[in-house]
Amino acid sequence: MLSRVMTTKSRPTTPLNGSSRPPPYASRQSVYASRNRNLLMYSSAVIVFAVGVTYAAVPLYRMFCAATGFAGTPNVGTGRFEPTRLVPVEGARRIKVHFNADRAEALPWTFTPQQKFVTVLPGETSLAFYKAKNESPRDIIGIATYNVTPDRIAPYFSKVECFCFEEQKLLAGEEVDMPLLFFIDKDILDDPACRGIDDVVLSYTFFRARRNAQGHLEPDASDKDVQKSLGFGDYEMAPRAEIRNAQPGKSP
C-alpha cells in the first residue's frame, strides 16, 4: 500500500530552496496560455477593425468621389459657386463666348440666341438670352442639352442658372426668352493648357421630350443625336442597359 501511495503522480510543489522560478510543467502551460490569449486579442482586434472599416467605407468613398469628381460625380457644394469665386479678375484677358442654338428636326420651334457673343472676364457672372418660339398649334415640352467647345475649358465653364436639362413647356404659338447666368472660373488663368483660349462656343440643342421607363423626361431623339449634341459624337458608346437587356423583338 505504501508503494502505491508513493508512486502516484502529483503536481510538483515549489522547491524547498525558495527560488521563484516556476516549475517547468507549469511554465509551458502558462506560456501557451499567454500566447493563446495574445492571439485571441490580436484576432479580435483585427476583426473589429475590419468591421469598422466596412462601416466607414461608404462615407469615405463618397468624400473621395465628391473631391475628385470620379466617374462623373457632379461638383456641387464643393466650393465652385462660393461668393469669393464669383468676383471678376480685373485686368485679365477677355474671353469671347459665342452662342449657338440648334434644335432637333422633330421639334417645330424656332430657337435662336439673342446675342451672337459676349466677351467676359474670368470670374465674372454674365447673363445671356435665347429666344424660343413654338410654331406648332399644340403645347410641346422641350428639353435642352448643352455643350462647350473647346473641351479643355469644360471644367472651368460653370452655369449658375440656365434652362437646360429640365422640361420647358411652351404653349402653342408662344414665344419666350430663356436666360442663362454663367461664368468662367478664374482658375483658367492658372491652367497652362488653357493659355491660348480666346474663343469659346456654347451650344444648346433643344429636343422634344418624352418619358422613359422610369417616368423621367428625356430627349425624344436617338441616343446618337443626343450624344452628338453633348459633344460626344466622336466617341463610341456602349448601348444603354435598357436596350442591352431588352429581348430581341421587344421594343426598348
Place this chain on the structure above:
Amino acid sequence: MSFGRPLSINVGFKTSPPDRGSFPLDHDGECKEQMMQYVDCLRKNSSTSTSCRVMSKQYLECRMTKGLMEHDEWKNLGLANISESTWTSASS
C-alpha cells in the same frame, strides 16, 4: 440626370448641372423690358459684359420680384459690387 450621362473615364467634357437649377419660364414676358435693355446695352458696348452688369442685375431683380427666381443675395450671384450709380453712365 436621366440622359446624356458622361463617360465614366474623364474624357474632356463633363455635363454638369447648373448650381441653382433652371430658370422658370417667363410666359407673360414680365421681365422682357429689362431683357431688351440688357441686349441693347450689349449691342452698344460691343458685347462686353462688364459694362452691362447693372442691366443684368436689374433683370435678375425683376425676376426675383415677380416670383420667377428664388431670392438670393447678390454676392451668391456674383453681382455684389455693382452700384446703381453706374447705371446712368452705362445706359448712355
